[in-house]
Amino acid sequence: MFGRLTLLTVVHGRRFPTRDICVASNLPMKYILVTGGVISGIGKGIIASSIGTILKSCGLRVTAIKIDPYINIDAGTFSPYEHGEVFVLNDGGEVDLDLGNYERFLDINLYKDNNITTGKIYQHVINKERHGDYLGKTVQVVPHITDAVQEWVMNQAKVPVDDDKKEPQICVIELGGTIGDIEGMPFVEAFRQFQFKVKRERFCNIHVSLVPQPNATGEQKTKPTQNSVRALRGLGLSPDLIVCRSAKPIEMAVKEKISMFCHVEPEQVIFIHDVSSTYRVPILLEEQGIIKYFKQRLNLPIDDQPSDLLFKWKRMADRYERLLKVCSIALVGKYTKLSDCYASVFKALEHSALAINHKLDLMYIDSIELEHCTEVENPVKYHQAWQKLCKADGILVPGGFGFRGTEGKLQAISWARKKKKPFLGVCLGMQLAVVEFARNCLNWKDANSTEFDTNTKKPVVIDMPEHNPGDMGGTMRLGKRRTVFKTEDSVLRRLYGDEAFVEERHRHRYEVNPELTRFFEEKGLKFVGHDTEGNRMEIIELENHPYFVGVQFHPEFSSRPMKPSPPYLGLLLAATGTLSAYLQRGCKLSPRYNTFHRRVHLTHLTQLLVWNVSTWAEILETTCMLSVSKSAS
Incomplete structure (x- = not known):
């Protein structure tokens, strides 16, 4: 069942409808796997967070899972020089800093089980073996480790992370490291199987790769990305989107070359160059049509344009640069x-x-x-x-x-x-x-x-x-x-x-x-x-x-x-x-209120004043239809 949700903007105590977004009341869980190639630290965490932000702006409930292939149980005993800071969650989980990015971008509260490590998976499987759950079978990487990964992901994806305590509809999964790392092989195999278990319309793979530009030639090189995609396909996963990271904006000829040699459509190649602020990344993704692609690829009941949330991100990014x-x-x-x-x-x-x-x-x-x-x-x-x-x-x-x-x-x-x-x-x-x-x-x-x-x-x-x-x-x-x-x-x-x-x-x-x-x-x-x-x-x-x-x-x-x-x-x-x-001045200084929010409200009010009569009639008609459907049910 689908309904229409009318967004409201509050200005001086009065509520104004901005526009409607379509939401699903019983949308089956969709999984978006983010992998990386060429080098680590390429920005997979920011890309994954930005994708989640865009989908959340479309009215969907989003959660996130980070997979770290190291054998440590968690990040609690790491030196900060190993993987950066140790991020602490509400439930006391000591996790990778990427979960901090997820929480900040998506404004959610994750749990320790949203961070999967090789150590956790092996500990879980060994405990089951000691308990006798495998009924005397030989415990192996395939199928026992890979099955444990899939089971963990499917269970944790259902855990509410928003304040409304509703079950998420989208799960963004980041696989740490790079494709080809020996420690990450069990996880790649797990998701190779997983894509067939949940079916194509519920699984999408985004591959983040590097497009270097050597100073000697000044030419943007596509060979590392080609090799990375070839390695990914050799392991049984085909990228639905290729996100190319670069220091400078990538030329259109490079995009066409990657499209041809990596066997994807040009619109499936996304460019993210270095920007002044990470606030700009969701905007770059949205400008390249990622919402329309997800709508078609995952059969999502969303509009092609994002809602108020992404508009706020754009305003924030613009303000940051000024x-x-x-x-x-x-x-x-x-x-x-x-x-x-x-x-x-x-x-x-x-x-x-x-x-x-x-x-x-x-x-x-x-x-x-x-x-x-x-x-x-x-x-x-x-x-x-x-x-x-x-x-x-x-x-x-x-x-x-x-x-x-x-x-x-x-x-x-x-x-x-x-x-x-x-x-x-x-x-x-x-x-x-x-x-x-x-x-x-x-x-x-x-x-x-x-x-x-x-x-x-x-x-x-x-x-x-x-x-x-x-x-x-x-x-x-x-x-x-x-x-x-x-x-x-x-x-x-x-x-x-x-x-x-x-x-x-x-x-x-x-x-x-x-x-x-x-x-x-x-x-x-x-x-x-x-x-x-x-x-x-x-x-x-x-x-x-x-x-x-x-x-x-x-x-x-x-x-x-x-x-x-x-x-x-x-x-x-x-x-x-x-x-x-x-x-x-007598303010109860709440950090939730600042000049940015006032500007957003004034901008919305200006937009409302220039709307034509037909727009208001459409909103009124949709609201009445929703009220009638509720009464009938």
Whole structure:
């Protein structure tokens, strides 16, 4: 059964219909597999997220699954230099950073089982074998591993990920790595079988490949893509769409050549070149007719044009490229050599900067370069690091583990406190802010965290034994947990819309020592938020400072392009000198409201004023028909 859903735009309390989109009430699940060739890190995650965004803009409910062929059970024990940051989900899952892209693009909340690894699959199959579920048969990659992959995908695709708790209709699956990798072979074979199990009209394969352009010739080369597609076909999968990644826009002759040698129609070859912002990627896909193709290929009951959601993405992308004012933030961390190590932090800052109409200038500073040892060994690097820190409008110390670089972070925190520079400390950043305050304001020179000194006489940060039984993986305080504000006199509470409590995601083994908090409070460092039992300190704020905030949780994991994270938004507002004025205007500063939304509403109102009579008559007729059909049913 299909119905018509009328989209409404609210302007000054009045509701205006924009246009109708067709939705299906019982659409069978459709699967879109995204594979990659030539090199890894080509952008499959952004492509998959953008495809999901486009289909969601057409009124469909979309979920996503990421397959990582490594043997690790999850990403929890990875060094950030291995695969980038470890993204944390509501249920405590420690997963690949691509799931963060899915959540941000699609505005959904995924689960740990949305991330499939070789380790999880083998563990699942071995547990079944030990339980006797295979009735004495020889357990092999085919069919037992491949069947387990298919079963996992089909079950997880049905799990609701939207706030309305309705079953998804589209499942976008990203297969990590590149075609031809030996560790990915069982998954490729699983999907070779899967395409026949669910039938052609419910399965689509998108292959992302690289079109390099050597500087020596300046010519765009198609041979890597041809070889990649040949390898994919040799394994039993044929691409329905070939997405070509390149540094510069690809010429039409190259498109025709790929179409001819890869045996696909020209409209099945999509070009995505490097753009100024990932917000532009869904727009590029939509402009090349991907909605029309999906409608025909998967028999989707959708319009050829996207709805209001993609229009907002276009407006956001346009605004991003027109920003003139710049806000600089110094990120002081230990994993600064690879930007993916702080992917969610960067996105949260970017969302907040966009909300206040500023361009973000994020300066990565290796915390070791701020330490005295660097001054001795490499004074030039030392002074350059301090120059970057001093000229920044705000300072951020994100989460992390281990002793290396902590003294440099403490130096940065001390400078921010003394110079009244806007500061945000996240997880370890908050803990180090407490250590710095204890050493320099309480005069506890030997204050430290038991993570770095188990014999410290002033353990201002201690471990949580119930979350540290010995194993490293999956033993921290993980996932979404409630933080209660214990006072109304809190900047962060106002930034959260004056809510009595918030729910954010955690990932830590250590906490502020609750037995010592009274000494900090007496000197002006307030613990304004704690857990539901009142034992664990979650939020700190420093009196008589423009913005000195620390949070034990990771608010960056919940930030969205159109709903920026309040702690990060507060940092950007303070860094631009607008936080006090914004709060003094009496606003309950909800990140869901900004000038972008007002512009969208005004644009919609303008469109409505120029609509002709026949359009209004069509809307009225459709609405009446829907009402009659509901009454009849």
